[in-house]
Amino acid sequence: MLTLSQVSKNQQVLAFLTLSEENLKTSGYTKHDIFHVQLVADRARSISRAIGLSPEEQEMAAISGFCHDMANCLSRRYHHLLGALLFHQIFQSEISSGRVSPYEIGIISQAIAVHDRAELELSHPVSAVLIIADKSDVRRERVYPKDLDLIKRDIHDRVNYATRSSRLRIDTKKKKITLILKIDINFVPIMEYFEIFTERMIYCRKAADFLGYKFGIVINNFKLL
Numbered sequence: 001m002l003t004l005s006q007v008s009k010n011q012q013v014l015a016f017l018t019l020s021e022e023n024l025k026t027s028g029y030t031k032h033d034i035f036h037v038q039l040v041a042d043r044a045r046s047i048s049r050a051i052g053l054s055p056e057e058q059e060m061a062a063i064s065g066f067c068h069d070m071a072n073c074l075s076r077r078y079h080h081l082l083g084a085l086l087f088h089q090i091f092q093s094e095i096s097s098g099r100v101s102p103y104e105i106g107i108i109s110q111a112i113a114v115h116d117r118a119e120l121e122l123s124h125p126v127s128a129v130l131i132i133a134d135k136s137d138v139r140r141e142r143v144y145p146k147d148l149d150l151i152k153r154d155i156h157d158r159v160n161y162a163t164r165s166s167r168l169r170i171d172t173k174k175k176k177i178t179l180i181l182k183i184d185i186n187f188v189p190i191m192e193y194f195e196i197f198t199e200r201m202i203y204c205r206k207a208a209d210f211l212g213y214k215f216g217i218v219i220n221n222f223k224l225l
């Protein structure tokens with residue numbers, strides 16, 4: 001079985017993550033650094049643990065979290081699909097040597113492939129967990145330090161910058177996953193938040209639905225969903 005500890009030391013994975021971070025930084029995107037993928041990996045592990053996935057599935061969710069954005073240096077538009085193929089290619093030797101099952105690599109690759117756009121209908125809980133872990137990472141630190149006027153010019157920057165904190169609450173009794181946000185409404189109005197968040201939230205709701213959960217969102221103590 002492949003472990004996150006093994007994957008996070010893989011030099012090819014680390015090289016692609018570094019190149020992707022540099023590529024997106026040059027293009028002016030939200031920060032996609034090592035902290036983002038570590039946070040998504042941690043979040044994917046804790047969501048899957050909380051909802052009762054097996055230890056093997058928890059590990060696969062964490063690995064997909066760590067590797068999900070590594071192909072951004074090849075293409076932003078197709079990074080999810082290329083990332084899936086890249087993952088398979090990097091760990092092909094583990095399959096050939098019999099250390100890892102092709103099924104396990106397949107599940108992780110599939111999760112990476114569907115994390116960004118609805119390319120496929122969800123068919124495995126690991127994919128659903130990765131979507132929630134990734135789409136819920138909104139925070140001020142994801143904006144590169146720059147002049148406030150420049151931040152105000154870009155809606156993604158504004159929304160991330162306005163977020164004081166974001167966390168997930170998982171209620172296994174009520175079967176509800178809630179994203180709890182604290183935002184600075186002096187910096188960005190809640191309506192603008194929705195402009196950016198609608199697509200992400202639809203995807204999170206679809207993922208939660210697949211897991212048999214409802215998805216909710218609370219902003220500044222107001223329950224919006």
Ligand SMILES: [Fe+2]
Binds near residue numbers: 068069
């Ligand atoms: Fe991504």
Ligand SMILES: [Fe+2]
Binds near residue numbers: 068
């Ligand atoms: Fe991501």
